[in-house]
Amino acid sequence: MSMHEFIFTERKPAKYYRHLCFWLLHSAFWLIWATVFFFDFKSFIQWSLKSQFQFQVFIAIALTYSVTYFIIPKYFMTKKYRLFAAWMFAALLLAYLLFMTNQILAFDILQLPPDERKMIAWYFSMNYIINGPPVSCAMFLTLKLFKNYHFKMEEKKQLIRENSKAELQLLKAQIHPHFLFNTLNNIYSFALDRSPVAGELVDKLSDTIGYMVNDCREPLVPLDKEIRMVVDYVELEKVRYGDRLDFRIEVNGDVSQKFIAPLLLIPFVENSFKHGASIMRGNQWVRMVLDVAGDMVSFRLANSKPASDIHSNGNSGIGLKNVKKRLQLLYPGRHSLAIESTDTVFNVKLQLALTA
Numbered sequence: 001m002s003m004h005e006f007i008f009t010e011r012k013p014a015k016y017y018r019h020l021c022f023w024l025l026h027s028a029f030w031l032i033w034a035t036v037f038f039f040d041f042k043s044f045i046q047w048s049l050k051s052q053f054q055f056q057v058f059i060a061i062a063l064t065y066s067v068t069y070f071i072i073p074k075y076f077m078t079k080k081y082r083l084f085a086a087w088m089f090a091a092l093l094l095a096y097l098l099f100m101t102n103q104i105l106a107f108d109i110l111q112l113p114p115d116e117r118k119m120i121a122w123y124f125s126m127n128y129i130i131n132g133p134p135v136s137c138a139m140f141l142t143l144k145l146f147k148n149y150h151f152k153m154e155e156k157k158q159l160i161r162e163n164s165k166a167e168l169q170l171l172k173a174q175i176h177p178h179f180l181f182n183t184l185n186n187i188y189s190f191a192l193d194r195s196p197v198a199g200e201l202v203d204k205l206s207d208t209i210g211y212m213v214n215d216c217r218e219p220l221v222p223l224d225k226e227i228r229m230v231v232d233y234v235e236l237e238k239v240r241y242g243d244r245l246d247f248r249i250e251v252n253g254d255v256s257q258k259f260i261a262p263l264l265l266i267p268f269v270e271n272s273f274k275h276g277a278s279i280m281r282g283n284q285w286v287r288m289v290l291d292v293a294g295d296m297v298s299f300r301l302a303n304s305k306p307a308s309d310i311h312s313n314g315n316s317g318i319g320l321k322n323v324k325k326r327l328q329l330l331y332p333g334r335h336s337l338a339i340e341s342t343d344t345v346f347n348v349k350l351q352l353a354l355t356a
Contacts, residue, residue, distance in 0.1 A: 008147060022143070026136060027057055055102045060136035063095040067137055068144060095133045100124055183208070183236055190239075197239055208232050212263070220259035223297070223354065227251060227290065230265050237273055246285040253292030258354045261330045265299060267323040268348050272303035292354075299350040305341070327352070 006014060071091060075084035103124040104110065109117050128134070183205055190198040211229050215221050234247050272286050286303040320339070327335050327350075335352035 008150065022140065023057065023061065026060075026139070030131060056099065056133070059095055059098050059102070060133035063091060063133045064137040064140045066091055068141060092134060096125075096128055099128050099132055103127075183233075201236055201239060204232050204236050208236075216262040219261065221262040223255045223258040223260050223292070226260050226262065226265060227255065229263075230269055230288075233266060233269060241284070244283045246283065248285075248287050250287075250289045251292075252290070255290075255292050258292060258295070258297070260297070260352075260354055261326060264323060264326065264330075267320055268299070268301050268350070271320055271348075272301055272346065295354050297352060297354050299348070301348040303346050304344060305346045306344075 006018060009015065009018075067088070071084060071087045075081075075087055100121070104121075107120065109120045112120065183201075187198055187201045187205065190201060208229065211225065211232075215225060231249060234249065238245055238247055269286075269288070272288075284304045287301070289298075289300045291298040291300075324337065327337060331352050335350065337351075338347075338349040340347050
């Protein structure tokens with residue numbers, strides 16, 4: 001077991017060993033600190049262990065665990081502050097009385113003159129405040145506070161991860177019906193005409209659904225599979241538009257052993273049809289270039305568009321909104337996205353760091 005695990009584990013008996021180590025180190029610290037003021041170290045340690053020191057440690061242990069595991073959880077954490085103050089006062093007073101009784105009996109100061117008894121009693125009282133049971137309790141609570149703070153930070157990180165994961169799943173789930181809705185519309189139009197092309201589209205759609213159902217469960221997918229998904233989608237769309245659509249895809253660099261978030265590129269390709277081929281008459285064109293250099297990928301997509309669509313900057317729609325949000329969650333500080341629209345061309349430029 002590592003030191004980190006030993007400090008933060010809640011498993012037994014490691015938890016008990018950790019508490020035992022604290023009190024052993026605590027006792028050793030006070031003994032060593034006290035012996036520096038004496039010449040006969042050995043005699044002082046022997047006398048301390050045989051006399052009041054053992055009982056003093058027991059008082060500190062009783063006070064510490066009473067405050068930590070009873071008074072604070074039962075009254076302070078439940079916002080019963082008056083009862084908390086009353087119990088704390090009672091516990092500290094009882095510990096003080098036991099401490100003073102132990103010191104008085106150990107040093108037998110009742111046999112001394114009254115003035116000396118007062119002076120020594122004052123000294124013992126100051127000793128109780130400076131290095132007595134309240135200090136031991138404060139040390140224990142400080143360490144527990146740091147441990148609880150560590151747990152809270154870990155819980156917060158875990159909560160952020162779970163929230164991000166849930167949000168990503170929701171965004172990914174929104175992409176599926178958006179893609180399927182457009183593709184099924186294409187198949188439906190050919191099915192009405194009883195075209196044999198409908199069968200080919202169903203086969204391609206089957207492969208695409210298999211990718212989304214099986215591969216897209218993972219947070220990352222091979223880049224080459226994501227590219228094949230894009231190619232299949234383009235083939236589904238090209239059947240719809242026929243020869244009037246000129247769609248060219250260029251892939252440069254080594255795409256093997258590279259991984260990317262699934263369904264990250266499809267929304268851009270969908271958008272190129274939405275703002276291009278689907279609303280234009282006559283011939284249209286789409287150019288997609290993907291360059292891979294090391295762990296960096298540059299994705300560029302341009303498509304023709306009608307001049308009447310100049311007011312659309314491509315920032316609207318479920319697809320692009322989702323992909324922007326996913327980029328922020330998955331690649332924070334590791335991507336750049338630029339979308340621009342001119343009179344006749346719609347451009348997308350995406351750069352991001354892949355996972356090798």
